[in-house]
Amino acid sequence: MITVQNLSKVYQNNRAVDDISFTLSSGKCIALLGPNGAGKTTALRMMAGLISPTSGKVELLEEHSGDIRRHIGYLPQHPHFHSWMTGREFLIYAGKLAYLSKKEAASRADQLLTRVGIFEVRNRRISKYSGGMKQRLGIAQALIHKPELLMLDEPVSALDPIGRRDVLDLMEELKKETTILYSTHILNDAEESSDEILLMHEGKIVESGSLSSLKDRHQVDKISLQFEDSPEAYSQKLDHLDVVTRTEIKKETLDVYVTDQARAREIILNLALKEHWPLLQFEVGRITLEDLFMKVVQSYAVADRIQ
């Protein structure tokens, strides 16, 4: 529904966003990931029409014509609310700013207050809202003009675990009817709630695609073991096997990197049975999003050092 073509933003000599291109298709939930300063907020702000690009463009696909801002709802990382207003008053105010009539704004506000689960507190001043309630109100405000694309900048990072769960559940609901692009540092959340990933590093998109395609591309053959006792002794035995490239101890877990997962599984299981290892867990590993993130970002950091 929206394409980003060769978009860049340069501040003085800093290329905050450096020639990024991608297309967002309707009905997907896309996570925008990247370390601090990667350029996520700058990219989102350009897409929302809040800052102008140095070069490149953001375009709607044919069926969504007109001013791009009418099709996009945006919730910034630190939203500003008039905290003396009630939640309902604030949404009506936001509706009027989005050119709805007073009547339309009031009816849309009530619909959204219900939709995001804060109807009960609609007449309470925003200053009395919890962080989770404010974030829900912010999402309702971003949806006031029925945008096809909802963009959320770090929607859960400032919330406690309950608020975070609330907002993630809400996003899960909303993605049935709206395309969502959201930035996050919390890789578990991205793993749980996104269909696609855009990974930024130093202003560039360095990886993109569905979560499963990225995992397939970066899959490492690994078997993770846990024992009733310390993993050290087993690690030394496994290091000598020809199918094992290296072992790594992470707290209680022994990660065994192997050349051929199927053969390694058989060999290690046989050894464990023969020697009566007190195994608690034997897991043939799939790469996690966190592994993938670290691998990609570290490989770029190494490349930067070499240059």
Ligand SMILES: Nc1ncnc2c1ncn2[C@@H]1O[C@H](COP(=O)(O)OP(=O)(O)OP(=O)(O)O)[C@@H](O)[C@H]1O
């Ligand atoms: N208004 C500005 N003026 C100058 N430099 C800026 C401005 N806004 C952002 N930058 C710089 O652009 C780069 C990208 O910043 P941006 O906030 O987009 O990154 P981010 O990925 O959203 O980071 P974070 O995860 O920490 O929020 C950083 O080096 C930042 O210092």
